[in-house]
Amino acid sequence: MSQVSDLHVTSNEPLPTPAALLEEIPRSAEHASFMAESRQIIRDILNGKDKRLLLIVGPCSIHDTKAGIDYAKRLAKIAEEVKDKIYVVMRVYFEKPRTTVGWKGLIMDPQLDGSADIPEGLRQARKFLLEVIETGLPTATELLDPITPQYISDLISWSAIGARTTESQTHRQMASGLSMPLGFKNTTTGDLDAAVNAIKAATCSQTFLGVSDLGVASAVTTSGNPDCHIILRGSDKGPNYGADDIAESREKLAKSGLPTPIMVDASHANCGKSADKMPAVYQEIVRQRAAGDESIVGAMLESFIEHGNQGFPAPLDELVYGKSITDQCIDWDTTERLIRESAAAL
Ligand SMILES: O=C[C@H](O)[C@H](O)COP(=O)(O)O
Numbered sequence: 063m064s065q066v067s068d069l070h071v072t073s074n075e076p077l078p079t080p081a082a083l084l085e086e087i088p089r090s091a092e093h094a095s096f097m098a099e100s101r102q103i104i105r106d107i108l109n110g111k112d113k114r115l116l117l118i119v120g121p122c123s124i125h126d127t128k129a130g131i132d133y134a135k136r137l138a139k140i141a142e143e144v145k146d147k148i149y150v151v152m153r154v155y156f157e158k159p160r161t162t163v164g165w166k167g168l169i170m171d172p173q174l175d176g177s178a179d180i181p182e183g184l185r186q187a188r189k190f191l192l193e194v195i196e197t198g199l200p201t202a203t204e205l206l207d208p209i210t211p212q213y214i215s216d217l218i219s220w221s222a223i224g225a226r227t228t229e230s231q232t233h234r235q236m237a238s239g240l241s242m243p244l245g246f247k248n249t250t251t252g253d254l255d256a257a258v259n260a261i262k263a264a265t266c267s268q269t270f271l272g273v274s275d276l277g278v279a280s281a282v283t284t285s286g287n288p289d290c291h292i293i294l295r296g297s298d299k300g301p302n303y304g305a306d307d308i309a310e311s312r313e314k315l316a317k318s319g320l321p322t323p324i325m326v327d328a329s330h331a332n333c334g335k336s337a338d339k340m341p342a343v344y345q346e347i348v349r350q351r352a353a354g355d356e357s358i359v360g361a362m363l364e365s366f367i368e369h370g371n372q373g374f375p376a377p378l379d380e381l382v383y384g385k386s387i388t389d390q391c392i393d394w395d396t397t398e399r400l401i402r403e404s405a406a407a408l
């Protein structure tokens with residue numbers, strides 16, 4: 063009757079400190095200058111200095127690092143081919159926000175078996191990011207747990223705050239201290255104001271509770287992240303990639319005195335989570351941009367080696383190589399075709 067703490071806590075395992083993990087899996091001076099350069103290119107795209115389209119493309123989630131690197135090598139080739147028109151950044155998503163429950167990503171459960179070996183997940187994530195950077199590709203991720211950035215954010219070129227966390231003060235505060243450009247999605251119910259308010263909050267200085275690189279609980283003060291933008295991803299009310307939706311979003315941003323770069327996600331609720339519908343959505347986004355709407359600075363595609371997705375959990379030896387275990391993805395051939403066609407259209 064008198065137990066008042068830890069009634070529902072079954073274990074509490076210390077993690078390596080961020081500093082220890084960075085020492086174990088270090089970045090080189092070349093990696094650091096590549097990251098700084100890729101972030102600056104993205105900033106230049108956001109503020110209109112660089113007229114290329116920013117394309118965030120890759121698997122819904124990384125669950126098999128071998129297939130992930132196979133994908134990265136293919137993407138690096140096409141990225142090089144279209145680099146005059148499109149700045150290709152690979153989706154390297156390790157943390158999945160779930161509507162209810164489900165596999166929460168490589169960091170949270172790297173063995174895909176519910177063992178939730180987070181230290182190993184953090185190690186695999188860092189190593190994987192370095193391998194992707196070695197292919198010459200910049201990296202994109204969704205940052206979900208507010209402690210994760212300390213372990214991996216030095217290797218991230220651009221990040222997203224997802225539809226389920228755009229309204230969260232914790233995530234807005236975290237974003238205010240991140241060193242890379244960052245997009246806030248509209249909410250799952252289609253609320254644009256939440257994303258606009260998130261940008262306002264994240265561009266301001268904030269003080270909040272965090273963890274230092276030595277793993278010590280700290281009061282963190284930030285100066286605000288000036289490189290925030292909105293991402294339209296559709297909602298349970300339908301898609302929002304049409305010209306009217308984009309105009310509405312631009313007006314809302316302008317009315318709030320915010321810059322108006324917009325990224326449009328061709329996946330998620332903009333395609334009804336259907337890989338079959340994603341290509342047409344992407345083509346329409348590119349069409350609007352090519353027709354002169356320069357507020358559309360970026361697009362997002364969920365793409366992997368194989369089309370669609372597969373049920374999970376499932377016996378690991380039955381998983382199809384290169385096929386998503388979270389949302390549906392377009393396959394490699396379709397990805398390559400869409401990127402080439404869009405570079406020609408732009
Ligand atoms: O992009 C991924 C999913 O849409 C998101 O993580 C939610 O997934 P869920 O609705 O299957 O839980």
Ligand SMILES: C=C(OP(=O)(O)O)C(=O)O
Nearest residue numbers: 122224225226247295330
């Ligand atoms: C979860 C994602 O998107 P959203 O927040 O739009 O659902 C994602 O991009 O993986």
